[in-house]
Amino acid sequence: MTARTQRLIQYLVIALAALVAVLPLALYGYSCGHDFDFHLRSWMEASAQWHGGVLKPVWAFHAAWNAGEPRLLFYPPLSWITGALLTSVLPWTWVSTTFTGLVLFLSGLTMHRLVRRWTTGGVATLAACAYLANPYMLFCAYERTAYAELMAAAWMPLLLAALLRPRVSTWRVAVAIALLWLTNAPAAVIGCYTLLLVGAGRLILMWRRDRAAAKNYAGALAGGFALGLLADAFYLLPMAVERKYVQLNLAIVPNARPDANYLFSHTGDEFHDGVLVHSSLIGIGLVVLAVVSAIAWTLLQKRRVESFHSMHRRDATMLMERGRSDAVAIAIPVLAIFSVLVIFLLTRFSAPVWHIAPELVFLQFPWRFLSVQAAVSILLLALCIERLGELRGASRMPWQVLAGAGLCIAGLAGFLGANTGFRQGCDDEEGLTPQRMAFAHGDGFEQTDEYTPVGANNESLAIHLPAAWIATTATGVPDGRNGEPTAKTLVPREETPHPDDLVFNVNAPVPSQFLVIRMRSFRGWHVLRDGAELTALPYRSDGLTAVPLNSAGPHRVELRYRRTADQWLGALLSLVGLGVVIGLAKRESRSSRRLIST
DSSP states (O other), rough: HHHHHHHHHHHHHHHHHHHHHHHHHHHHHHOOOTTTTHHHHHHHHHHHHHHHHHOOOOOBBTTTHHHHHHHHHOOOOOHHHHHHHHHHHHHHHHHHHHHHHHHHHHHHHHHHHHHTTOOOOOHHHHHHHHHSSSSHHIIIIIOOOHHHHHHTTTTTHHHHHHHHHSSOOOOHHHHHHHHHHHHHHHHHHHHHHHHHHHHHHHHHHHHHEEEEEEEEHHHHHHHHHHHHHHTHHHHHHHHHGGEEEEBBGGGGOOOGSSGGSSSSSSSHHHHHHHHHHHHHHHHHHHHHHHHHHHHHHHHHHHHHHHHHOOOSOOOHHHHHHHHHHHHHHHHHHHHHHHHHHHHHHSSSHHHHHHSTTTTTGGGOOOOGGGHHHHHHHHHHHHHHHHHHHHHHGGSSOOOHHHHHHHHHHHHHHHHHHIIIIIIIOOOTTHHHHHHHHHHHTOOOOOOOGGGTTOOOGGGEEESSSSSSEEEESTOOOSSSTTTTHHHHHBBBBOOOSTTEEEEEEESSSSSSSSEEEEOOOOOOOOEETTTTTOOOOOOTOOOOOEEEEOOOOOEEEEEEEEEHHHHHHHHHHHHHHHHHHHHHHHHHHHHHHHHHHH
């Protein structure tokens, strides 16, 4: 069997492991986890706008009970684009399970790529299966259905691979950082702190050996970080500029703060406390696995060195293996110390860090660090297994046995672990079909608090509002409480070629009235009355748009969303960043080919 055929079979094993891990979802139905509603609605919103001709959705029209919110501007696009694409080719009842299976498969591939550099193909396949079915991964997939965070876990092995390479490439670091920011903001913050901590640990060890190499390493990390942000400027720049126009602090509610989510904390909420028990047990298990594997590798390495020195003939193969061991020897203490830091961040003793470190409080849950800790733990375990196999020599297990063991791990984790311990039931209104029917009916869905425009109060927002109505005051409502009969004051929306345009033709019976439109005001929306743009509008506590009609008679009122300057600038910067990444990758590829040819 050729090496290429063997690798293809290993990829097939990883695909089977991902299938086995999600088989309970396929057999017994999807799990309605904590974030199921949010992601499902984002997928439906993006898919609907694509069908309407909006290629880059920004405004979620159906959110806030059809008053809208800028969720697609602020939420990283990769997960909701993937979900929306799946809805275009699959039945809705298959979408969430298929998404989960694809992400688990992708996670296995990236872990295989990380581990394969240091081990044999069999060990790498076992590690890939263990990673895609590790407890935290299935906790996210079944109990939390945090699909974006689940997808971000697929990029954690790429980040570790970029940080631990013998020769770090700026463009590889940039790709890992860019993918994290495009997938999930909390995971991206974790990735940035991982880059800082793991990079600093390796830099210290390198500084003692070769200061020139250490400086190059630090430069590559800094350049990769900056380049990754530049490549994502089309998303990051508008988010950074326009975040002051939404109430992001509403994301930090009492049970979604770091100080309420340390190991085995108790909030008084039975449901949330159950989540904390699961995450705490998973966190302790992963960190213990990492530390034990690091200690075992160190002991096995000592035996390997003694065996090396006892040999009379030191051939080239042994010298090459010793060089590889030296490279791994740098990674082992760095990853072990990183694991200790992770368990520290999960305890209440780390409270000052969570309050001081930039953006760390927006992680909400300290146990989110387990997304990268899972990759670290599986990597250390794989290195330990590889070292044990080297000591056994010719008696090491064949890769087929290790691949079979990986499939068994995925099956047991999926059926006995996730399906029985993490699966969440669905209420009548939470199921996929009821939500899909409500969306198609045009009922809208609940707002996301942290994406609420500044000045808008969600408690003041009514549901089942018409598209627009005439009111005698800017705060008027369409139910007759202000004296205006509903049937005479409702204003239908005019059909327009562009779905981002809202146009109303209204006939004001008397002057000094208002057209209230069921659309929340936000940066990028332009209000025109009879062709003239209005810059100052009356205030409403629910955030809806109230347009004064200064004279009796017919008026044409238009709401048009136009890309802001920061969005256009971000797109331009992303093109520059992407070009630099491609150029650096091609230059490295040409250098590698020249080295091989010589």
